[in-house]
Amino acid sequence: MCSRWRQESVTVTAIVNTSMQIQEERQGDVQIITIDDHLDTSTATLFEARLLGMIDRGTRRILLDCTALSYVNSAGLKVLLLATKKLEPFHGELILCSLSQNVLMIFEMIGFTRIMKIVPDRETALKLFTQLPVS
């Protein structure tokens, strides 16, 4: 199922609005999404459409690189929660990496660190994916 996606990385950039950019790139069967700036009420709707659309099209391994993400609120967290729940029946995985201190604080406060796989960097995340059973 994933063989179709085992190709060289492809980068697609979409400018959502001034406060967020979503970049997609593929590494093996892992879809890497890079988001920046604010994941809040104004950007959550589009991010939700992209992320959930990806899962609907069969993507099961998603790495969300949050290096450049400076803020997330409950609307953005809702999208992450929704994606996680959507992947569960397929044994898919959403891993977050490189969270800034500020974002990590929010995650911790709300308890998202307890329900989401959060790793320090990409390498760790990709290694983690290889250790997971192939879906």
Added chain:
Amino acid sequence: MARREAGHFEIELSRATKISEMVALGLEKGGFDTEAKVESYLCEVLKRNREIFGSCLAFEPHGFNPEKRWYAPYYYWKDEQPEFVQLGNPGYDYFHWEWYWAPKESGTAHWSEPYFDEGGGNTIMTTYSVPFRRDGKFWGIATIDIAMSQLIERASRIQVGRTGYAFIVSKQGRFLAYADKGRIMKSSIQEVNPELGRRMISGEDGFLRTQDPSTGRDAWIAFVPVQNGELSLAVVYPESELMKEALRQQVELLVLGISGLMVMFAAVILVARSISRPIRELAIAAQEVAAGRLDYKLSPNNTTVDEVRHLTFAFNKMTRDLQMRMEELRYTTTITERLQGELSGARSIQMSLLPKIFPAFPDRPEIDIHALIRPAREVGGDFYDFYFVDEHRLCLTIGDVSGKGIGAALFMAVTKTLLKSKSSAADPIDVIMRQVNREICQGGDTGMFVTLIYALLDTSTGRLELCNAGHLPPLIVTGAAGEVTPVHCQAGIALGLMREADYPITHVQLAPGDTLVFFTDGITEALDPDRNFYAALRLRASIEGSQEMPVQMLTRNLAQDVRNFTAGREQADDIAILALRWKGMEVETQAISA
């Protein structure tokens, strides 16, 4: 017409003239040395030319036969047979006759004045005489007699209009062909109409308005010379008839013209109508449509003009589209209005869920409480609640549902109702939280979760127990300086994230006069135009030193400060603030003792 007729006569006469010229030429060439030869030649000429009546060769005295003074053999037709007669004799000394001496004198051919021949022809005749020579010397005259009966008959047959006619006069003006047969050869044109006569005889051709020579009426007469003016042919056209004819033609022209004009006019009207009628209908239709009758339809079959038909089609399409758009708009407006109505209904329901009457507990002097909520949209996901679960214990809740709008509002209503229904004086608050979380987690994978603080304050002791489900910890304004400190509480996970989660209880002892400030992240995460957060620091600064301030002023000031900070930027998130001041039991005691 006169000229055409004259042409006919010319041709006929000139044929005859050729004959006599031929005969004369024949004689001049010689070879006719005996009388017998001359006579037989003459006879031959006559036989070959049936149209001539007679032919004569008249020689000079002793010219042919020195013994004979007269020698003039003459052949003519009599009873269809050539008859011979010797003209010259003492009784008919032809040398003195005009037909002989006139051409002799002039040396050229000569036409005789027409005459009535009683000898053989009994008809009007004219004689054409041509001189002939021998050795350059005049020798005699060759003549041809031509019966003019045919010419005359032809002339008399000429019909001009209804009463018009033609006539021929000789060089001397005598009538040869005339309407009044009795005047032929007896009367001349000069006698009847001198002016016409003079002009005709002089060999002119012309056109004259004068009196009809036979009737005396006004007439137009055209005349033309025939055979070098030997004859003159005139065509008489009575003026009355001419005028009548002209009038008739005029009337005909007029009738033709008028009827033509009428036909043209009718055609123009027809064409104009076939174009203008549909356009008129279009104009009417346009007015109808402008008046709002969008179902007005035009029949495209009313016209044969393509452009107008296209216009009609376009018009019908336009009204159809317009009608469709209007209906769409009406429908959309209806939906929008209904949604708007439903939203405002939802808003009032949501607001009615929240306690909004302040002071909330007028009979509880130990506490002052105030709360306000500002949803970013009509309905929101933030909420607060407070109620006494028993005589002394006040339950306080502030929460924030992920997302906004109707979904968040429903989720908030569910959460708030669950919390209130589970609240009891008997159960510890962490148990209540676990139960509520489990209930919410059963809700499925909507991705909804709620962060909240559930607190229980014993108003008699100032002891506060609270459970934090991923929410921002409350602040306490305390001491004489109104110092702001956050409540350091153990954080639990937001409700709805994980089915089996624990919510440890944090215990806080309030001092009398302490003010608890609960809030949602709509405050700290409000953005100014430069996209800076309002942030916890500014929040603390805002409420610092407000220990004496009435709580409702505290909440309102805080909300206003946030609004000032965002400076007109659209409110991104819901805002909820709940402030509670515990005045301590002494106040209660004082109130009671008082």
